[in-house]
Each structure stands twice: as C-alpha cells, then as structure tokens.
Amino acid sequence: MLAELREASVRRKISVRVLTDATMNTAAQRPILERLAAAGIEVRVLTPPVKDARMHMKNLVIDGALVITGAANWTRQAFEANMEDTVLIRSPELARAYLKKYDEVADQCDLVLPPSEGPGILHLEAPDSMSRRADLKQNALAAPRVQRIGDCRRVQLFFLPDERGVELLKDQIAGAQRRLDIGMYLFTDQELVDAVVAKARTCPVRVLADHGMTEPAASMILKQLLEAGCEVRVFGADRENLHLKVLVVDDRYVWTGSANWTAGALRRNVEDLLCFDAPGMAALYRRFLDMAAPHCKPWQPVAGLTETNEEIEAAMRLPPTGPRTDYAPPQRRNLGALESTAQVKYLRDEEYLPALLRLIQTAKQSLIGTVYVLSEQKRDAPSQEQIVKALIQAARRGVYVYLVLHTPDASTDRLNEHHSAWAERLRKAGLDIRLAHPTIPMHAKLLVADQAKILLGSHNWSEGSLSGKRVYESSALVVLEKPDLRLAQLIMDLPILSDMRSRELWEAERDRIRVLSRAKKGDKEELLQEWGVEP
Amino acid sequence: MRAILKALAVMRWNRQDANPEESYQYPIFNIQHLIVRRHLGIIAVLGILGAASRVAYAQVPPDRILLRHEREWIKGRLVAETRQGYQFIDERGMMRVVPREAVALLDWADPAKGAAFAELDKMRSWAGLKESASVVFLPTPAFGKDLVAGVAKAQRYIHVLAYNMQGDTASQMTGAFFNTLREKAAAGVEVVIILEFGPGTNPRTKNTVKNFASSLSQSGIQVLFMQDYKVQHKKVVLVDNETVWLGSANLTLNALAYNEEMSLRTSDREVARQAAADYAEMRKRASRDAQ
Numbered sequence: 112m113l114a115e116l117r118e119a120s121v122r123r124k125i126s127v128r129v130l131t132d133a134t135m136n137t138a139a140q141r142p143i144l145e146r147l148a149a150a151g152i153e154v155r156v157l158t159p160p161v162k163d164a165r166m167h168m169k170n171l172v173i174d175g176a177l178v179i180t181g182a183a184n185w186t187r188q189a190f191e192a193n194m195e196d197t198v199l200i201r202s203p204e205l206a207r208a209y210l211k212k213y214d215e216v217a218d219q220c221d222l223v224l225p226p227s228e229g230p231g232i233l234h235l236e237a238p239d240s241m242s243r244r245a246d247l248k249q250n251a252l253a254a255p256r257v258q259r260i261g262d263c264r265r266v267q268l269f270f271l272p273d274e275r276g277v278e279l280l281k282d283q284i285a286g287a288q289r290r291l292d293i294g295m296y297l298f299t300d301q302e303l304v305d306a307v308v309a310k311a312r313t314c315p316v317r318v319l320a321d322h323g324m325t326e327p328a329a330s331m332i333l334k335q336l337l338e339a340g341c342e343v344r345v346f347g348a349d350r351e352n353l354h355l356k357v358l359v360v361d362d363r364y365v366w367t368g369s370a371n372w373t374a375g376a377l378r379r380n381v382e383d384l385l386c387f388d389a390p391g392m393a394a395l396y397r398r399f400l401d402m403a404a405p406h407c408k409p410w411q412p413v414a415g416l417t418e419t420n421e422e423i424e425a426a427m428r429l430p431p432t433g434p435r436t437d438y439a440p441p442q443r444r445n446l447g448a449l450e451s452t453a454q455v456k457y458l459r460d461e462e463y464l465p466a467l468l469r470l471i472q473t474a475k476q477s478l479i480g481t482v483y484v485l486s487e488q489k490r491d492a493p494s495q496e497q498i499v500k501a502l503i504q505a506a507r508r509g510v511y512v513y514l515v516l517h518t519p520d521a522s523t524d525r526l527n528e529h530h531s532a533w534a535e536r537l538r539k540a541g542l543d544i545r546l547a548h549p550t551i552p553m554h555a556k557l558l559v560a561d562q563a564k565i566l567l568g569s570h571n572w573s574e575g576s577l578s579g580k581r582v583y584e585s586s587a588l589v590v591l592e593k594p595d596l597r598l599a600q601l602i603m604d605l606p607i608l609s610d611m612r613s614r615e616l617w618e619a620e621r622d623r624i625r626v627l628s629r630a631k632k633g634d635k636e637e638l639l640q641e642w643g644v645e646p
Numbered sequence: 647m648r649a650i651l652k653a654l655a656v657m658r659w660n661r662q663d664a665n666p667e668e669s670y671q672y673p674i675f676n677i678q679h680l681i682v683r684r685h686l687g688i689i690a691v692l693g694i695l696g697a698a699s700r701v702a703y704a705q706v707p708p709d710r711i712l713l714r715h716e717r718e719w720i721k722g723r724l725v726a727e728t729r730q731g732y733q734f735i736d737e738r739g740m741m742r743v744v745p746r747e748a749v750a751l752l753d754w755a756d757p758a759k760g761a762a763f764a765e766l767d768k769m770r771s772w773a774g775l776k777e778s779a780s781v782v783f784l785p786t787p788a789f790g791k792d793l794v795a796g797v798a799k800a801q802r803y804i805h806v807l808a809y810n811m812q813g814d815t816a817s818q819m820t821g822a823f824f825n826t827l828r829e830k831a832a833a834g835v836e837v838v839i840i841l842e843f844g845p846g847t848n849p850r851t852k853n854t855v856k857n858f859a860s861s862l863s864q865s866g867i868q869v870l871f872m873q874d875y876k877v878q879h880k881k882v883v884l885v886d887n888e889t890v891w892l893g894s895a896n897l898t899l900n901a902l903a904y905n906e907e908m909s910l911r912t913s914d915r916e917v918a919r920q921a922a923a924d925y926a927e928m929r930k931r932a933s934r935d936a937q
Contacts, residue, residue: 430714
C-alpha cells in the first residue's frame with residue numbers, strides 16, 4: 112500500500128495527503144512517514160487533544176468520489192492474518208463528508224512532514240518491517256469474493272466523538288426485532304454491553320469476539336453476554352485477530368467503521384461510524400458471519416478465571432439426581448446416642464460465627480450439615496454473606512459440601528421460598544444443597560467438617576443469630592479425637608427431595624409430597640397414577 | 647445523509663486450518679472431557695504395586711472412599727494427597743488418582759492418619775482446646791431419654807434455658823421429664839427454667855406457657871421469663887453445674903419425639919463452667935413476671 116501510494120505520488124503526480132495518529136510518530140514507525148514525505152506526500156500527524164485518544168480512522172478517499180473504509184489498518188497483519196471488513200463506497204457526497212473531516216483533522220495536526228520539493232526518489236523495495244513478518248501464513252481460506260451491493264437505501268455517517276452516533280447505535284440495538292449479529296474486536300463499553308444484554312432476553316444475539324477478549328478483565332463482559340443468552344464465540348490465536356467492528360441488525364442494517372465498542376473509541380477517539388440501511392449488504396455480512404462462526408470457538412471461560420467456568424465445573428461436581436419414584440412417607444428414624452471422646456468448646460451468641468467460618472475455611476475434604484434456617488438473601492447480612500462465601504470457596508477447593516435445608520410443612524412459610532432460592536444459587540456454585548423431605552421437621556443445626564470437627568447447637572443461619580445481636584444462642588464446637596463417619600452418615604441418610612435438577616422440578620416434587628401427605632387414602636393412588644408413579 | 651449508493655463490501659478473512667472440523671478442538675470440550683474423565687475416577691498411574699498392596703489388605707482393614715456421584719464406597723489404601731487428588735491403591739492393586747471433586751467422604755482405617763489428614767490439632771489449638779472429655783451426640787429420640795435419665799441424677803441444681811416448652815401431657819417423654827423435675831424440686835433440688843417470652847411469642851403460646859408455668863411453680867419449679875428485645879433461643883440444660891446438654895431441641899413434644907434434632911451431652915469441666923456462667927447472666931436478665 113505504501114509503495115503504491117508513493118508510486119501514485121511520484122510517477123502519476125497525484126496529490127496524496129496522509130493523516131495519521133501520533134502512534135505512527137514513534138521511532139519504529141517514523142521512517143515510514145519520512146519515506147512517504149520523501150515521495151512528495153503530505154503527511155500530518157494528529158495528537159488528539161484528549162488524553163489517551165487516537166486518530167483511529169482507516170479510510171481512503173479517491174478523487175473525491177470513492178470512499179474506502181472499514182476495520183482494516185494498513186498492515187500486513189490486517190491484510191493477511193486478520194478477519195477484517197472493508198467497504199468501498201462510490202459516493203461523491205460521502206467523499207465530501209470525509210474530506211471535510213480530513214480538513215478538520217489536518218488543521219488540528221501538530222506535526223506536518225513537508226513533502227519533499229524534488230522529484231522524489233522511488234524504491235519499490237519491501238520494507239524491513241514487513242519482511243520480518245514473513246512468518247505469517249498466507250490465506251488458506253479465501254475471503255468471500257468482492258460483492259457488489261446495489262440496494263443501499265440510506266447510509267448514515269458519524270465521525271466520533273459524536274453522541275448522536277452512539278445513541279442511534281444503542282437505539283437500534285434496543286429496537287431490534289429479529290436478531291443481532293455482532294463481530295467485534297473490542298467490546299467493553301458497558302452501555303453497549305447493557306443494551307445487548309437487555310436485547311438478548313428477547314431476541315437471538317450472536318457475538319463473534321476476538322481472542323483478546325478472553326483476558327480476565329474483558330472475559331467478564333463475555334460472561335455477561337453469555338449469561339444473558341448470547342451465543343458467544345471467539346476467533347483467533349496469537350497472530351490472527353477478529354478485527355471487525357460490525358453489527359448487523361435484523362438482517363437489514365449494517366454498522367461498520369473504525370470504532371471498537373470501547374469507551375475510548377466511542378467517546379474520545381477520532382473514528383468513523385457508518386450505518387447502512389441495506390438488506391443486501393446485511394445478507395452478505397450475515398452470510399459471512401455464518402461462515403465464520405464455525406471457525407470461532409464457542410466461548411466458555413477458562414478455568415479459574417471467572418464464575419461462569421466455576422458454574423460449569425460446579426455442575427459437574429454435583430451428583431446426578433432424578434425424579435422421585437417412591438412416594439411412600441419416609442420412616443421415622445429411631446436414632447440412638449453416639450458416644451465419642453472429644454474436646455469441646457462452649458460458644459455463646461457471637462462466638463459461634465468465627466468458629467463456623469474457621470470450620471468452613473479449614474475444611475479439607477467434606478462439610479456435611481443440616482440447616483434449619485438460612486434466612487432470606489439480603490444485602491445487609493454481612494455474617495450470612497461471609498458464611499456463603501466461605502462455603503462457595505470450600506466447594507471450589509474441592510471440598511464436598513452437602514447441606515440439607517429444612518422444608519417447612521406449610522406451603523405458606525416463607526422459608527420455602529428462601530431455601531429454594533438458596534438451593535438454586537448455591538447448587539450453581541457447586542454445593543450439593545438438598546431440601547429435606549417436607550414431612551420431616553428438620554430442626555437440627557449441625558455441621559460436620561472432615562467427619563471430625565463439629566458444630567452444633569441452637570444457632571440458626573440468620574443474621575440476628577449469627578451476629579449475636581438479636582438472639583441469645585448457645586452452640587458447641589466439638590473436635591473428635593478421631594474422624595467418625597456416623598454423624599455425616601446420619602445427615603446423608605436424612606429423607607430429602609429426590610429431584611434437584613432444577614428449582615422448578617424440586618418445587619414440583621415438594622408440592623406433590625405435600626398434596627399427598629394431606630390426601631385421603633383413596634385419593635393418593637389416583638394422584639400417583641395421575642403423576643405416572645407406580646403406587 | 648441520503649444518497650443512492652453503490653456499496654461494495656470486501657471481506658477479508660483468513661484462517662490457517664482449512665478443515666473446519668478440526669477447529670472444534672476447543673478448550674470447552676477439553677474441560678468437559680477432563681472432568682468426565684476425572685469423575686469416571688480415575689487415571690491409572692501404576693500397576694506394579696498390585697501384589698504388595700493385596701498382601702497389605704489381608705493384614706489391616708482397608709481405607710475407603712465414598713464416591714460422590716456413584717454413592718459407592720471403594721476400598722483400598724490411601725497413599726497420599728496430591729494436587730490432583732488422592733492417590734489410592736484399589737482392591738485390584740491399581741494405583742489411581744481419585745480427584746477431590748469425585749469424593750464425598752474419606753474413611754481412614756488408621757484413626758491417627760485420619761486425625762492428621764483432618765488437621766484436628768490445628769483446630770484444637772485455634773480453639774484453645776486442651777482436655778478431652780466424653781461427648782455424647784443425641785439425635786431424636788435419644789436426647790429425650792438421655793435428658794430424663796440425666797436430670798434424675800441431679801443433686802443440687804437443674805438449670806434450664808429453653809426457647810419454649812410444652813405441658814407434661816403432651817407426650818410420655820415430656821411427661822417423664824417434667825415429673826422428674828417435680829420430684830427433684832420436692833427433694834430440694836433448685837429447678838429453674840428460663841423461657842423466651844418476648845414480643846415475638848404468640849399470645850396463645852404465651853397463655854399456655856403461663857398456665858403451665860404457674861402449675862410448675864406450685865411444685866417448687868421456678869419458671870422465669872425473658873422479655874428482652876433479644877430473643878432467648880438457647881437450649882441448654884445444666885445439672886449440678888457439672889453436666890451440660892445443649893443443642894437444637896426445645897422442651898416440646900415435637901423436639902423430643904418427632905423432629906430431626908441434634909444435641910449433645912458432656913461433662914467437660916470448662917464447658918460446664920461456661921454454661922453455668924452463661925446461665926447466671928441469663929438469670930439476671932429474666933424475670934418472674936410474665937407480661
């Protein structure tokens with residue numbers, strides 16, 4: 112490209128003006144600019160007035176009639192390795208708009224390399240900086256052929272920073288009816304993330320992202336998108352990038368240009384942002400993204416980086432459960448005393464929480480317990496939150512956390528809702544939370560760590576109880592002389608709900624058991640038959 | 647800006663591997679693969695120890711691992727804990743690494759090894775625990791039986807902290823308990839029951855409790871009421887300042903007969919001393935008058 116520019120200037124005496132960003136004025140890049148200047152090209156370098164801003168446009172206006180723009184920088188990386196798009200638009204009107212912007216930018220440039228006066232020396236050698244990149248492999252899969260699009264109804268061009276452009280972009284995302292297809296190199300602007308996340312609830316969204324987005328900080332964005340239901344795929348490896356800045360809305364509108372979806376690009380940089388109302392162009396982009404998608408990895412977070420990955424692994428850590436087959440009421444257990452030799456500490460009121468946290472935090476292999484009350488998930492419950500965090504961390508360490516939460520007999524009891532919500536949240540984090548059989552009043556407050564470190568007593572897991580501020584409580588920490596399976600087994604043998612695959616399923620089972628326990632004998636068989644269960 | 651345009655889009659897309667199928671070798675699948683493999687158990691590391699370990703079984707009981715998914719015990723010898731999980735020689739003499747995530751419970755044949763693994767010493771030193779005592783865990787209905795037998799041995803004091811209580815006609819168990827208290831009170835033992843009686847207690851319960859309390863007081867049993875902002879939820883019985891019962895069970899029919907409860911009994915001196923001090927504090931806060 113550079114050689115061709117120089118040739119155009121020197122041989123064909125065409126007036127060439129290059130506007131570039133201050134990043135091109137570094138020691139490594141400056142010689143390129145100097146060579147251009149030496150070929151009689153006017154080179155202007157912009158240092159944008161705003162801190163950390165860039166002149167980021169990558170476009171070319173030829174003869175005041177043809178505009179070439181898109182995502183591709185003029186680098187070998189872009190032309191040979193990346194996934195990029197470039198749009199050629201034959202439109203004097205659009206060209207005028209670009210040239211007007213160029214004049215504006217040119218006036219702001221603080222550095223002008225004057226074009227050399229003489230005839231200019233032309234060496235058409237391959238520049239050093241490029242020969243070093245010879246390790247880049249050539250295309251194995253060709254880009255789609257050049258496609259002509261004749262049905263462009265309207266194009267809107269914004270030079271950023273321009274709030275109107277960003278607003279229109281957000282409006283179009285929010286107003287999408289059928290689907291969104293996004294190919295985005297950097298996608299970190301929270302407002303746009305929020306807009307896409309909101310839209311993903313009502314219509315399909317596909318996001319093809321660059322592998323750079325899988326870095327820990329940015330992967331939080333991918334996680335948000337994934338959780339909102341977007342199809343998230345990631346392209347590339349070390350040397351190839353998905354460098355697109357493309358959005359296709361409802362197979363009708365195409366957004367492209369130089370601007371990534373970052374706060375810097377949208378609000379500080381000099382960028383161009385185009386919105387085409389062109390179904391044919393949209394169809395072409397859509398086909399391209401369809402073709403590209405299988406070459407992008409379906410994204411799931413990498414181990415240890417985010418919670419989403421934890422959730423995947425968490426699901427794998429939980430034993431499988433399934434529908435109840437036996438609706439016979441559980442037998443009452445006639446349990447005897449378990450004698451042991453141990454060391455005991457009396458824990459009054461606020462002394463319980465530190466011991467509980469200690470127990471959870473130092474658990475090596477298992478935490479088996481019963482919980483009568485784990486009260487509502489509230490913001491202002493620091494003690495409860497500490498426990499929950501510690502439990503989740505224990506599960507992450509590989510500790511088997513098996514907790515049976517009480518299920519009230521009465522369906523009107525608010526504990527139903529709270530415990531169901533906790534089961535849902537904590538099972539996602541890899542804790543094997545179970546709900547007690549509703550006919551069993553499970554009142555014990557017992558936690559056994561590694562079959563040997565035991566907490567039991569009157570403390571419930573409610574904020575008032577844990578903080579020691581609202582309730583007088585007494586519990587005990589017991590450290591057995593040696594591990595003893597009996598207490599853990601006693602807990603694991605408690606009658607519980609059978610189907611923990613989803614909140615919907617366990618609540619349905621719970622409700623059935625309640626209905627059944629109140630039904631007359633004759634009705635029971637009918638109910639069971641209705642549910643497809645052998646009486 | 648409105649224009650009739652001819653737009654020409656050129657897309658550039660380069661990808662080294664020509665076969666899209668191959669590009670499905672992605673981390674997500676690798677992760678799942680890894681996990682599945684981990685849960686199947688089990689990576690064979692070494693088979694050569696087989697003979698030696700089989701000999702070992704004949705002499706000592708095996709260690710056991712309860713598998714999390716299968717809910718099955720596997721028997722063998724726990725060799726070591728590594729970053730990957732537990733090195734385990736199974737019954738066929740195969741050395742496996744059983745990942746932590748595949749394990750529900752570990753059962754060490756050698757209690758000393760189990761104690762070391764569970765780092766019991768660390769917990770003891772954190773809690774400042776020194777002396778061992780007998781501790782009896784009391785689920786339902788063992789608690790009720792044990793408690794009735796325990797208070798029957800009282801010589802000087804029976805001090806009770808409870809959230810609520812039910813009359814002695816509720817069941818055989820509560821009947822036996824309160825009858826014992828009456829006998830003890832008649833024999834000169836100081837019997838005190840401190841109950842929650844705050845604004846949160848419902849009026850019907852309050853009435854029942856009040857009536858029952860006045861009948862107990864005729865037998866020389868003092869019933870005191872906690873009417874603080876703070877709720878009296880302790881369930882502690884202290885006999886002669888020596889033996890302590892504490893746990894989740896209230897003095898009700900359900901707690902003694904039907905609920906899943908867990909309490910304990912111990913005569914550990916320090917626990918008894920602390921429980922007695924706690925009781926003394928509560929007694930100061932409680933009043934004779936039920937409002």
